[in-house]
Amino acid sequence: MKTVGLTYDLKTDYVFKDGDPQDANAEFDSSSTVEVVVNAIEANGYKIKRIGNIKKLLEEIDNLGVDIVFNISEGYEGRNRESQVPIFLELYNIPFVGSDALTLGITLDKIIAKKIFISEGINTPKFFEVRSLNNLNTILNTNHRTFPMIVKPRFEGSSKGLSSNSRVKNEKELKRQVELIINTYKQPALVEEFITGQEFTVAIVGNDPPEVFPVVQVEIDGRVELGEEFYTFAHLHSDRLKYLCPASISKELEASIKEQALRTYKAVECRDFGRVDIRVDKEGQLYILEINPLPSLSTEDVFMLISKAIGTTYEKMVGRIIEVALKRYNEGCPHV
Ligand SMILES: Nc1ncnc2c1ncn2[C@@H]1O[C@H](COP(=O)(O)OP(=O)(O)OP(=O)(O)O)[C@@H](O)[C@H]1O
Ligand SMILES: [Mg+2]
The missing domain is CATH 3.30.1490.20 (ATP-grasp fold, A domain)
Known part of the structure; x- marks a missing residue:
């Protein structure tokens, strides 16, 4: 039986510093999200080892005793923070699920990511x-x-x-x-x-080739034509925002959203899984807002919703993400 290690940052591990904004620990996971991911990993027949944050990882890194690490750690400080756990895993030759340090760095920095989109001919505001x-x-x-x-x-x-x-x-x-x-x-x-219109988010899993899941549409206050509205920290914690899947849009729009999402995923060399945020204006022009190679796996987020929409389970979705990562390591070019 293979053992999967889990690296993560808990909201409760964050120590607020003087001058921190109230949303300073917003990216970190709640213990309920960590437990949902743990249960999903175990449901796929793996043994789980909860590692925790970068400090815990470094204490144990010489004797980790895992076959692969499932990394959902957001990291501490600066634009390379999401790369902190992956760079040590790479240094110690420990296989891990998800994008590597390079991709996490160039996507967390939205300006560097936009420069790459532009050079690839991908439309962005x-x-x-x-x-x-x-x-x-x-x-x-x-x-x-x-x-x-x-x-x-x-x-x-x-x-x-x-x-x-x-x-x-x-x-x-x-x-x-x-x-x-x-x-x-x-x-x-x-x-x-500011792109006025509709908003979508697209989940992708896998590498060769990646699988693009049905498009998810953002609804705020019961409307998909969002007008002045957009997704904010406050909305995240209210019931004003809903995700719709499948989105009720034309086949043509669905196809071009999926195509642009996949191009974006490939442009930044995302691996194993990711989520692309897209807006479409009144004229039907698509704009890539960003790509998240470390998207939230929380139960309120899109991976759970999509699993239900395509008639599978969240556990199977997590199992698929681990499988594509293991396959990548078995196929000889694990680093790209
Ligand atoms: N150029 C834009 N025009 C209109 N709305 C935008 C634009 N950029 C961002 N938004 C709105 O703000 C939201 C958050 O922006 P963005 O996705 O760039 O940030 P984020 O904080 O990284 O997001 P996430 O919560 O997905 O991690 C978007 O989902 C969208 O609703
Ligand atoms: Mg976003």
Whole structure:
């Protein structure tokens, strides 16, 4: 019987520092999510070893005693934080499920990811970066300045730093929001054109070839035409947001969303599993917002929903993710 180690960061392990925003531990998992993943791994006939966070991993790394690690650790600090666990696993030659340090780094940093999308001809909202309020005016003079725009932290996930104020309609609101991102999240602000329309997220599992699952549509307040609305930290914790699967869209739109999601997955060399966030405007133009090579496996998130929609179980979905990772290691080119 193979043993699967599980690396993860628990919300309760996060020690809040002075000046931390209230959503500082938003990316970390609740113990209920960890237990759901543990049960799913065991249901596939594997023995489980709960490892925990990077500190626990480093204490035990010489004698881990596992065949493969299922990594859902978000890591600590900076744009390379998701790469911390994978880089040590790679150093110690321990096989692991999911994308490697390189892919996690270039996707967590949304600006680097967008540069890759652009170079691959993948459509993504127009953007500029603001590192300091001092150069905002110069930036505004040299870039498109069509409002509304959305202001996000350059390298956060789980909707951190996003509230209804993030959609800005004029320069005054833009300045306020850029200042908040720089001061609170200690990182550059990513300013994008705001795409009004519908939103989708697409889960993908596997490598050669990856399997693209049915498109999931975001509904807010009972509407799929989202207008000014978007997915925020506050929505995540309310019942205003719902995921619909399958999405009620035309076959053509479903096909092009899936195609663009797959291109994105391949462009950043995602492996084993991932989730792509996409918006479609009124004219039917697709925009890739981001790719998450470490998507949430929580019961409220899309993997559970898709499993039900395609008539399988969450446990089987997790089993499939482990299988494709094991297959990758058995096929001789485990690192890409
Ligand atoms: N350019 C945009 N136009 C319209 N809405 C946007 C845009 N960028 C982001 N959003 C909204 O903000 C949400 C969060 O943005 P994004 O996916 O980039 O951040 P995230 O925090 O990494 O997300 P996740 O919660 O998936 O980890 C999106 O799901 C979407 O609703
Ligand atoms: Mg997202």
